[in-house]
Amino acid sequence: xxxxxxxxxxxxxxxxxxxxxxxxxxxxxxxxxxxxxxxxxxxxxxxxxxxxxxxxxxxxxxxxxxxxx
Numbered sequence: 308x309x310x311x312x313x314x315x316x317x318x319x320x321x322x323x324x325x326x327x328x329x330x331x332x333x334x335x336x337x338x339x340x341x342x343x344x345x346x347x348x349x350x351x352x353x354x355x356x357x358x359x360x361x362x363x364x365x366x367x368x369x370x371x372x373x374x375x376x
Contacts, residue, residue, distance in 0.1 A: 310353035311337075312371065315360040324348075328358040345372025 311317040316328045323336040326362065332350050341348060353359055
């Protein structure tokens with residue numbers, strides 16, 4: 308599945324993740340806590356997005372996040 312770890316349009320702001328191509332990824336802003344924890348960042352909006360710009364292979368689960376939750 309496409310995810311925000313691989314898309315070059317995913318931008319991390321101080322407290323949220325947004326799409327620099329202007330797409331609404333989710334109904335509510337995506338809090339960066341999900342990124343810190345290494346949670347899955349697969350959203351329905353990204354799956355058929357014409358602007359999805361894959362930066363490479365999937366990021367392994369063990370390399371995601373930086374909090375020990």
